[in-house]
Amino acid sequence: MVTNITNFGRSGLSDWLMQRISAVILLAYTLFMVGFFLLNPNLDYAAWSALFQCTLMRIFSLLALLSLAAHAWIGLWTVSTDYMKATGVRLVFQAVVALGLFAYVVWGVQVLWGA
């Protein structure tokens, strides 16, 4: 068995499942957003703000944000282990990606619950 410590869930199966589930969640969120924009052609601040006042929308948005972070981590981790053969380069790249995703998640929570 091949061992790893930097992949998302320590097992290839869990990474694979997470990649699929997060993709479905992101698809649902995208379809919802596109539908929302189509139903509200003259979108103003009040309607946009009202949408995100709803707790359900905030939960859905946070779910999508976490899915995006997990999906991006699994994908970019795979790319880095495919193409970056020097350990130092790979580790630095993975650290930068992890840090960036962490910052986006915290920032996203602040945006969703801050207003």
Added chain:
Amino acid sequence: MLQVSVYRYNPETDKAPYMQDFEIDTKGKDLMVLDVLALVKEKDNGMAYRRSCREGVCGSDGMNMNGKNGLACVTPLSEVVKGGKLVLRPLPGLPVIRDLVVDMSLFYQQYERIKPFLINDTPAPAIERLQTPEERDKLDGLYECILCACCSTSCPSFWWNPDKFVGPSGLLQAYRFLIDSRDTATRERLADLDDPFSVFRCRGIMNCVSVCPKGLNPTRAIGHIRDMLLANAT
């Protein structure tokens, strides 16, 4: 006249590999690529390539013909030649020993890793372990693999991680033993494959299916392995 361009490399005398051109007279016949190679060897005795049965059974002469992997002995010129030119290269991704001969060690290591033999911890019966015809049918499309390496060396995931990703050929064989009713080591076999590389580096691009000279489908076998892993772990 057929223009044949062959990959040449002799590590004892050449600093770098190069392509050498030959003019081959096929006498208008639709020869197999292996026959053309024999004509090339008549012109240059030093040409190195592997061949044995010359009828698609032994899997020795896997090579890259005009960009696509296949067995030279069962590939007619009409199938690969474009614009009167034939380009022959060794199987991609493996170290070249000389000319069209590659070092298959990495490929065999992955094959060895999946334990390509029946494991059964129940007492051996007096004569043989029987299978129903239905159980035997499940091995069709799996056991026919001749280990020519055409599939694994056409797979980018195998090119990038030949030490960790089992590759289409090895995984086809892994499934062949996972699904065999006489094998009792299913759980152990699955546990050995449940990491991010061994199975899950397959991105399903199906290069393996498009090049297999035996018409086998490793991508489908990999899908079945994934289903078994999922059923076992959820």
